[in-house]
Amino acid sequence: MFSMRIISLAVVLLGSLAVNAAPMPAVKANHVHPGSVFVAKPVHFDPPHPGHSASTGARNHPVIALGHPDHDGWVPVAAVSHNHPAHMGETHEAHHYDGHTHADGHGSFSAGSHIAVQKPTHVHIDDLHHVSADSNLPARLHPTDTNNLVNAVHQSSGNPISTNPRIVTPPPTTPPWRKGN
Template identity: 65%
Template structure:
């Protein structure tokens, strides 16, 4: 028989692997909520160095990954630096989600609608189940968020990547990938 210690260790190790698993590309949809390190934002936001960009922050996907695996996202935080541009209270974008019983952002959270960025799907992680945050926004909330980003950036970009298979990151690509 296996000892209780060995079984407990196996359960803890398996649990940590599952909790830290990266997100699969087909799980990324507009309105999906994940966590990512600012260090992995592309383009990088000013002031996020190797030491300051290591803490996970919630991000909301604006679209599916592009063909290279990059997902357009907006960051959620309580204290966005000035370089993040226009921010809105997160409560404006979780009303329908909360009404449907799918969680809400904590009071005081803000979304940086003026500074969308991209994160590779391999650097997105699931949110903690016990956080109370939504895993995905209601489609009305997602639409309102995308419209706010469109108006705040003035870029004319609606972030509408079609769902499709994505390339693995460069360090995981087989030699014959094209």
């Protein structure tokens, strides 16, 4: 028979595989806040960027939400990459916008990453994905870092950032038959 140690080790190993194989939950509208970090494929950017067709732009890149989704589910985002194409315009080093986040121990962007501040884009909420826990990316920027990024995008692009209202999940209601008489 098998020893208790081998059985315990097998249970732990299978448990960790099951957790790692579990899919990330879908991004919902109430998950998106200014400063939230997600990953998305450049092919899903709107307006589409030159050179990103169905056959290119298929690799996920970090994007930072600049505002809340609109009523159609479009989220204004700033793209993060090591090698932005020229059509993305002005970029800033990402470390300028994750200092407070990193200091709080919530991850950071890798060295050499740049954020496209001149050409923010939109990604539909269905095409956003949560960052994985082992990526070292922050799930959300510190509020100071978020404000600095939103201001930089506004100044560089000359366009105000979307001020869509926050989508709130309605509180649970008590069914009429459970209410007191």
